[in-house]
Amino acid sequence: MTLNAAVAVRDLQKTYGKVEAVKGVSFEVSPGEVFGFLGPNGAGKTTTINMLCTLVNPTGGTAAVAGHDVVSARDEVRRNIGLVFQDPTLDGYLSAAQNLRFHAELYGVPKQLVDDRIQQVMEMVALWDRKDAKVMTFSGGMKRRLEIARGLLHSPRVLFLDEPTVGLDPQTRSAIWGYINKLRLTEDITIFMTTHYMDEAEYCDRIAIIDHGELVVIDSPEALKASVGKDRVQIQTGDDERAIAALRERFGLDAAVHEGAVTFAVASGEEFVPRLFAELGLPIKSVSVARPSLDDVFMNYTGSTIRDAETVSGNEWMRAAARR
């Protein structure tokens, strides 16, 4: 276990009765990283994050956050982490500034810094002009922004964000990502997040995919996409039936019609295209090649899409493409 890792987890386990929610996961997050934790519902994401936040005690293994053990140095861990939960934990009857002040006092932020720091984090999420408004008058997006500001108030080493953008409109989602990206520049912080949105996972430096309580894979988004290996190729022809038949006969590829085009998966699609034109024996009107997305990665490793976590059989990759 590296001493200076922001999060270091070794063989972490949690069982509830006979149910093994987390079956011994090990990983490390380096300081300054934005680390994405992905998995279908019920995969063990929340249980893991709760153990790291000292809300749940592990039944086996060890975990250290900011260099402190989550069981033996609970208070130390708590002092060094910021938390933004899926469900709001604000007091709607208090103003935005009062909510932050409450947090500052609870965390023992030095008195001479409290006012300045409150202003700084509220300006960061563009809520300073609403500081005296009661939180119950805020929209969902504003509440989430305020929670992020609050999570940062005590300058945590590690910020945990559990689904920070779930249920928000696309505009607010991108605004929140704007704040998170800004954070990496202004604060010396590690971000540990879970998300359901694959397009957001792209922003992470590294991603871990967890399924059935086990860590399936951990790597950068680029490396993960490369590991899937296959590109998606779509062609437009005059006769789709014949094109599909030809693809099977000459290249041994399984193709199907999706989004009005004959679609198939192939390794290094760009190099395949000249062969396709030469050997298909049919006129091709247009062709497009797409790199695998993180959705494809997720499908590849868990056998389901992240949104519904359904078990998909057969050509999983293709069906995931069809869903989009």
Place this chain on the structure above:
Amino acid sequence: MSSEAIAVVIPARSAGHDLRAIKIVLHREMLRFLSDRTRMLSMLLQPVLWLFVMGTGLGSLVRGSIPGVDYRTFMYPGMISMTVIMTAMFSAGSIVWDREFGFLREMLVAPISRASIVVGKCLGGAIVATGQGIIILAMAGLVGVPYSPTLIITLLAEMFLAAFTITAFGVMLAARMKNMQSFFGLMQMAIMPMMFMSGAMFPLANLPSWLHVLTVVNPMTYAVDPMRNAVFSHLGVPDAVNAALNPGVQWFGWQVPVGMELGLVAVIGAVLLGVGIIQFRKAE
């Protein structure tokens, strides 16, 4: 926005930090109470209803049977304790509310002891309830109780003690409760009998023995009796009337002194607070 982040370094946990946590939990209770106009109004209305509607109505029924003292005067200390107790219970209930609306989680994940949350809540509840009691103290003249400084100070101190103990009781009940309905159900079930058997509404003298036993084992009796004793000591009623309406509590014929009654309430409050903190530690 300033480009350089203000680096906050949180000092290690200390008694001063826990004290700050207690203060802010308490401060929030005050803010919540002061911002809730409906609650303030209902608190103002409640004692008026009890004292002047119930008191006057029942008083006309029993007029003459209490020589020399208006029933409302008799009921006055009982009403103080009732209002204080209700308010304190409500304050304790806010823990359940906090849990339902998620705010409790913000407190539970903070690097502070559970005890400071519970102590802050209990002090907050006690102060709000005492504030409520001040409104009734202001009405003393209307029911023939003199505005004596010693009486007011005594009553305030006794109110605070009673309110703290009841809030601790409420917090203990609320520590594991998941929703408001069940808390208020339980609260009614616990508070009503305790209130009826405390001597808040009738004197403790000449009761049938079964009821006498119930009043003696009821902890609330020991919160109500010192208040009545304080009020009656400032009324100047004949000894016979005092003996009938303000008999105090007797254990097997032994008169329990007021100081001991108050000590008992304080001990019960401390025990309930301890149990509440333990319950709170277990609940996650």
